[in-house]
Amino acid sequence: MKVRGRIAAIVMLAVAVVFLSPAVLMVFTAFKSPDEVLNPSSAIPHHWTLENFARTLKYSEEAPFAQWLLNSMLISTSVTFLVLFVSSLTAFAIARLKIKGSGKILAVIVASMMIPGQLFLIPVYLMLGWFHWLDTPLALIVPATAGGFGVFMLTQFMRSIPPSLEEAALIDGCSLWGVYSQICLPLCTPALATLGIFTFIGSWNDFLGPLVFMDSVRNYTLPVGIALYQSSYFTEYGKTLATSVLGTAPLVIVYCIFQKRIISSMATTGLKD
Amino acid sequence: MSSIKSQSRHANLFVVPYGMSFLVFIVCPILFAAALAFTQLDLTSREHLHFVGLDNFREALKDPYFIQATKVTCVYAIMIVPAFVVLSFGLALGLQAMTFGRNAVRGLIFLPGMFNVVVASIIWRWFYDGEFGFFNYLLKRVGIMPIHWLGEKTLALPSIVVMSLWWGLGGATIILLAALQQIPTHLYEAAMIDGATSRRLLTNITIPQMRHVLLFIVVTSTIGAFQVFGQTFMMTNGGPDRSTTGLVQLIYDTAFNKYRLGYAAALSWLLFAMILVVIIVQALLLRRSID
DSSP: OHHHHHHHHHHHHHHHHHHHHHHHHHHHHHTSOHHHHHSOSSSSOSSOOOHHHHHHHSOOSSOOHHHHHHHHHHHHHHHHHHHHHHHHHHHHHHHTSOOTTHHHHHHHHHHHHTSOTHHHHHHHHHHHHHTTOTTSTHHHHSGGGGOSHHHHHHHHHHHHSOSHHHHHHHHTTOOHHHIIIIIIHHHTHHHHHHHHHHHHHHHHHOOHHHHHHOOSGGGOOHHHHHHHHHTTSTTOHHHHHHHHHHHHHHHHHHHHHHHHHHHHHHHTGGGOO | OHHHHHTHHHHGGGGHHHHHHHIIIIIHHHHHHHHHTTEEOBSSSSOOOEEOTTHHHHHHHHOHHHHHHHHHHHHHHHHHHHHHHHHHHHHHHHHHHOSSOHHHHHHHHHGGGGSOHHHHHHHHHHHHOTTTOHHHHHHHHTTOOOOOTTTSHHHHHHHHHHHHHHHHHHHHHHHHHHHHHHSOHHHHHHHHHTTOOHHHHIIIIIHHHTHHHHHHHHHHHHHHHHTOOHHHHHHTTTOSTTTTOOHHHHHHHHHHTSOBHHHHHHHHHHHHHHHHHHHHHHHHHHHHHHO
């Protein structure tokens, strides 16, 4: 068994290299000069240059990269905090206060998660038009709070922690709001962190929403900005890849920091049947 | 909990923010989408929306673009789902068998899943480039003529399948590995005492123990396959000759390039119906073979 384990380890390390190599090649190539990008002699650049990054970051009307980065940051952060707040309030009411029909409410919310997102695209687009929210960050922030995943996940978590602390606080005359904000939320920190990370990543990587709802170049999020910008610089791969590296870096940093939490909560997704 | 319940007059207030959001951005759009599917709403024409009954659905069934996109979507799903399930299961078994470095490899396999569909597509379009691409660079080195991976009608969709596997396998692998680790070891120990081969262990213990998780992976990857959009939009924009235009891309084009919102809403319902039918059939078939 020991030999087989070692063979498996070596094979899987090779697999990991295969999975990683596109990303590594992207990073290396982003540091190459345009000539070397088109006539590569090796994966590693002969002359490391920051030219591609400098050209990406330089402000231009048609590709305000820093503005897109800022938009993405603002939108993803707002979505994350709003989703955490709104979902935890509802989860508290369902799991703790057991409001009337809470079982049915949860069932409806979970059922809504099964509907494919494309179905919402056209009606939401028209509605956002009536609200005059198209081409503003609101179009991407507010509808995100309707997602059911956060409510579902936080309800499950709250049900798993004993309510005795909260009951004691109520007996001592704490208000419901106080119980929610002072006791329940701190107890839910692990679940809130996980939900926060997933919400942030999801919002950051959203493509169809900003593609449809945003109109002017300066209001794009990073993915849409990169997508529409690179289509006009088709074969300038050095520059495009540098843009991609800069656009991915924030998420890879998040991933490296929270890798354990991300993977362990991914792992439990399939186990609830 | 009785004390918490007694204050339930205020309790309902906690649901108000989410409830409003749910009403406005889930319930209303669904009803609205249902109504739209029976209307003609063209943003290009002056005419305001009017009721057309089942015309949109009738048109769809005769629309060569819709038939083509349905074919493309089904072919994509047929190509990717089996590969996705087999490969993620294989990767999970490989990880499980590792004696060292398991967590590091697991982390690296999942890394592509962090990438935005835009970035993932840019990397792979560059790999597939007919002149400067990495794959053609390798081919040239061994003296083979370069291949226009994304420019050939027969190669474009399989090329996108490969990219999507790279992008998506990590998540399923993590889920399957976690399920593998839940299987009680005494099952294997007992079987090994009885002299079972490792192939028998796989078919008689591992796969039966994993059946629910595998069904979950089959169903979720099928749903994902039917909704493919970002990759095709970015890598081929549906081409060449519509060979990679799936249903979501068709809906997007119909709604936001041709501005036929009513027809596009009807197409979205048809897509939803197709997904439902396929996963119900899958679940029934697989359930029967499972139990």
